[in-house]
Amino acid sequence: MLLGPSLAVSAVLFALGVAGVLLRRNAIVIFMCVELMLNAVNLTFVALAQQLGVAGQIFVFFVMAVAAAEAGVGLAIMLAIYRHRQTVNLQNINLLRG
Amino acid sequence: MPESPLSLLWVVPALPLLGFVVNGALALARPGAKRAVSIAGVGTLALAFGASALAVTELARLHATSPLVVSYWEWLPVRDLQVAFALQLDPLSAVMLLVVTGVGALIHVFSVGYMHDDPGYARYFAYLNLFVFFMLILVLGANFPVMFVGWEGVGLCSYLLIGFWFNEKINADAGKKAFIVNRIGDFGFLVAMFLIFTRFGSLDFETVFAKAPAVLPPGSGIAAAITLFLFLGCTGKSAQIPLYTWLPDAMQGPTPVSALIHAATMVTAGVYLVARCAVLFALSPVGSATVAGIGALTALFSATIALKQWDIKRVLAYSTVSQLGYMFVGVGSGAYAAGIFHLTTHAFFKALLFLGSGSVIHAVHRAYHATHSHEDAQDMRNMGGLARHLPWTATLMWIATLAIAGIPPLAGFFSKDEILGAAFAEGAVRPVWYTFWAMGLAAALLTAFYMTRLMLYTFHGPNRTGERERAYLHEAPPVMTVPLVVLGGLTVLGGALNLPPLVGGGSFLEHWLEPVTAAAQRIRPAVEVAHTTEWALVAGAVLIAVLGIAAAFRVLKPEALVPAHVAPPETGLARVLWKKWYVDELYDAVIVRPVMWVSREVLWKIVDVGLVDGLLVNGTATASRFVGWVGSRLQTGEVGVYVALFVIGVLAVVGAAVR
Numbered sequence A: 001m002l003l004g005p006s007l008a009v010s011a012v013l014f015a016l017g018v019a020g021v022l023l024r025r026n027a028i029v030i031f032m033c034v035e036l037m038l039n040a041v042n043l044t045f046v047a048l049a050q051q052l053g054v055a056g057q058i059f060v061f062f063v064m065a066v067a068a069a070e071a072g073v074g075l076a077i078m079l080a081i082y083r084h085r086q087t088v089n090l091q092n093i094n095l096l097r098g
Numbered sequence B: 001m002p003e004s005p006l007s008l009l010w011v012v013p014a015l016p017l018l019g020f021v022v023n024g025a026l027a028l029a030r031p032g033a034k035r036a037v038s039i040a041g042v043g044t045l046a047l048a049f050g051a052s053a054l055a056v057t058e059l060a061r062l063h064a065t066s067p068l069v070v071s072y073w074e075w076l077p078v079r080d081l082q083v084a085f086a087l088q089l090d091p092l093s094a095v096m097l098l099v100v101t102g103v104g105a106l107i108h109v110f111s112v113g114y115m116h117d118d119p120g121y122a123r124y125f126a127y128l129n130l131f132v133f134f135m136l137i138l139v140l141g142a143n144f145p146v147m148f149v150g151w152e153g154v155g156l157c158s159y160l161l162i163g164f165w166f167n168e169k170i171n172a173d174a175g176k177k178a179f180i181v182n183r184i185g186d187f188g189f190l191v192a193m194f195l196i197f198t199r200f201g202s203l204d205f206e207t208v209f210a211k212a213p214a215v216l217p218p219g220s221g222i223a224a225a226i227t228l229f230l231f232l233g234c235t236g237k238s239a240q241i242p243l244y245t246w247l248p249d250a251m252q253g254p255t256p257v258s259a260l261i262h263a264a265t266m267v268t269a270g271v272y273l274v275a276r277c278a279v280l281f282a283l284s285p286v287g288s289a290t291v292a293g294i295g296a297l298t299a300l301f302s303a304t305i306a307l308k309q310w311d312i313k314r315v316l317a318y319s320t321v322s323q324l325g326y327m328f329v330g331v332g333s334g335a336y337a338a339g340i341f342h343l344t345t346h347a348f349f350k351a352l353l354f355l356g357s358g359s360v361i362h363a364v365h366r367a368y369h370a371t372h373s374h375e376d377a378q379d380m381r382n383m384g385g386l387a388r389h390l391p392w393t394a395t396l397m398w399i400a401t402l403a404i405a406g407i408p409p410l411a412g413f414f415s416k417d418e419i420l421g422a423a424f425a426e427g428a429v430r431p432v433w434y435t436f437w438a439m440g441l442a443a444a445l446l447t448a449f450y451m452t453r454l455m456l457y458t459f460h461g462p463n464r465t466g467e468r469e470r471a472y473l474h475e476a477p478p479v480m481t482v483p484l485v486v487l488g489g490l491t492v493l494g495g496a497l498n499l500p501p502l503v504g505g506g507s508f509l510e511h512w513l514e515p516v517t518a519a520a521q522r523i524r525p526a527v528e529v530a531h532t533t534e535w536a537l538v539a540g541a542v543l544i545a546v547l548g549i550a551a552a553f554r555v556l557k558p559e560a561l562v563p564a565h566v567a568p569p570e571t572g573l574a575r576v577l578w579k580k581w582y583v584d585e586l587y588d589a590v591i592v593r594p595v596m597w598v599s600r601e602v603l604w605k606i607v608d609v610g611l612v613d614g615l616l617v618n619g620t621a622t623a624s625r626f627v628g629w630v631g632s633r634l635q636t637g638e639v640g641v642y643v644a645l646f647v648i649g650v651l652a653v654v655g656a657a658v659r
Helices: A003-023 A027-052 A055-085 B005-029 B034-062 B091-114 B121-140 B144-162 B169-200 B205-215 B221-237 B246-252 B255-264 B266-276 B278-283 B285-306 B312-332 B336-370 B391-405 B411-427 B432-459 B478-498 B508-523 B531-555 B572-578 B580-634 B639-658
Strands: B068-078 B081-089
Touching: A003 A027, A003 B639, A027 A055, B005 B034, B005 B068, B005 B081, B005 B121, B034 B081, B034 B091, B034 B121, B068 B144, B081 B091, B081 B121, B081 B144, B091 B121, B091 B255, B091 B266, B091 B336, B091 B478, B091 B508, B121 B144, B121 B255, B121 B266, B144 B169, B144 B221, B144 B246, B144 B255, B144 B266, B169 B205, B169 B221, B169 B246, B205 B278, B205 B508, B221 B266, B221 B278, B221 B285, B246 B255, B246 B312, B255 B266, B255 B312, B255 B336, B266 B278, B266 B312, B266 B336, B266 B508, B278 B285, B278 B312, B278 B508, B285 B312, B285 B411, B285 B432, B285 B580, B312 B336, B312 B411, B312 B432, B336 B391, B336 B411, B336 B478, B336 B508, B391 B411, B391 B432, B391 B478, B391 B531, B411 B432, B411 B478, B411 B531, B432 B531, B478 B508, B572 B580
Parallel strands: none
Antiparallel strands: B068 B081
8 A cells, every 4th residue: 555655745745735726826826826736635535545444535526626616717707807907917916905 | 667647758858849840940940920929939848848847746755765766768779888768756856847947937927128130040949959968868867878978969059149149250160169179078978978988887876886896995096986977067067167168168159058058058968967866976085075066166156257257148157156166066066955045046046147237238238229329238347327227127136146155044045055064064064165165165255256256346326338329228128037936936035945054944956856865965965063153154154255245345436437449457356256267368379379389280281181181082193103003014905925925934834734
């Protein structure tokens, strides 16, 4: 069983995703990092399903479906923002500043 | 208790309350309905007097040795504190009941004439009825709290009636002064009640007085504390030193109010309280000595002030303070019956004097009103020679003057003499009482002098009202003179209530009050003096009175007086007396001004503006705004910051969960 290495990989992937979200400015890249985190979680689900039952594998499909929907909506919002402001750099998008 | 006609005792106070409700409604709805107001106001009082007379007859028939207590409902049932709304009838409250309703009814009748043209007629009678209601609660209450309700209620009505013509500031101020000064006394009453409750576990008169000799060691500190705090309450209500200053100012109210509240009934509540708590005072020699000493001092002190007052009502006001002092000398000397006797006779002759002065003021005021003059209708310098115009009033007021001076066989002679005799007799046991007796005697001399002065300046000599006004001076209508005549009759015959054995009388009042005073007399037996001494005292008192009157006739020259607006200012000692020994100025400088200064400079500018407004009200707002500012700084609008915070938060939560 490769549970330990699988979880280690997923942890690394998740950390990469978090770091990307925190450090990058480009909305598309941040978006991709979010997907990376989701997939890291998927990997843990699948790995743990070996021991804890099939529910984890089923849950992965839900996550994929939500991720697909999210991608659709998110990319559409980003297109709208780009049309409006000619950039997707999040440092320039701070309309909600208090 | 078995069903007795006396369980209907509640009817007596309820009647004036009904009058108050009816008149209050009329005052709001139809202030012009004067006939209805007169019927409701006077009628309820007359009925109350009838009911009181019936109740007292019943009491006399029962020959009860203990008070008849009628408990109507549980009022304050709080664990150990069980206070019932209970009324009690005993010989002492019976006397007060008859005085309050009897004299009260006469003064109500007088008011019909005196206040007839006043726009506040209905309001006046509503207040007056309410006053009688509270006064009856005060004298009928069977425990301290019920009595205190009456005590406060009469203070309220006094305030309302002193400031009756409230659109003049001086009247409203006088009302406030009376109210605030009385608060000081009420504080004493309350503290005394607390002390009594902690010691006795009860506030019912019967329980407290029955247990008193066992609970309070004679001459102990706690007995002194209770009696002194009670007496502080009395000094407020009964206008004794140091709280007497409100009573002369209370003369700003309508004159019948002065007669009823500030001479005959309310101000005697303190005397009643001391007589009621006779057992407690008998247990505390310090308390008794204070009562008698303050009484004697007040009697003498205010008599000196009365010598130089020009306002006819102020003379009577200081005279009232002085006579109340006498009553306190009486009850402080253990002569409770004598104190109550003087209370009763004083109610007769002082009500007569006040109503007489009301009749005079009424006449002079109408004369000035007719000629649109703005002279002072109460200043004796604007009177003089009124005996020709007001023969009835003059005659009756002379009777009252002789009575208050102590000329036999008028009522005042017997009561005053008994008090002085009791003080002298007490002196044999405790010599300090000789001082009180001497002060009382000196006050009697001054009383005879200033009352004769009042009569001379008001009714004799040339008239100084004014040439044009003289034609308008008339005697009052019968509705005002008839009560005067009745009171005059009582003044002449009132002494018969308690004729001393010395002149072959049976001391009726003293025997009547025996069930109430017996317990106190057992603790503190009355001191007897020899008959010859008694005769000497009587002769001395009469001599003093005659001397005072004769001196006034010799010294005073009504012909030499000039009207108030051309009178020269007073000088020397006369000025000091006219200025009332500057006591008001002293209180103003020592108490009123510092309190006002602290209120303005500390309580207002520091505590209110700084602490309450600055720190609490605005401080809360500033703190909220600061927190809001911090929160708004977090809203950078940059997703990166939000994410970073989010991650920190998640790490914190996960960290906490893992541990």
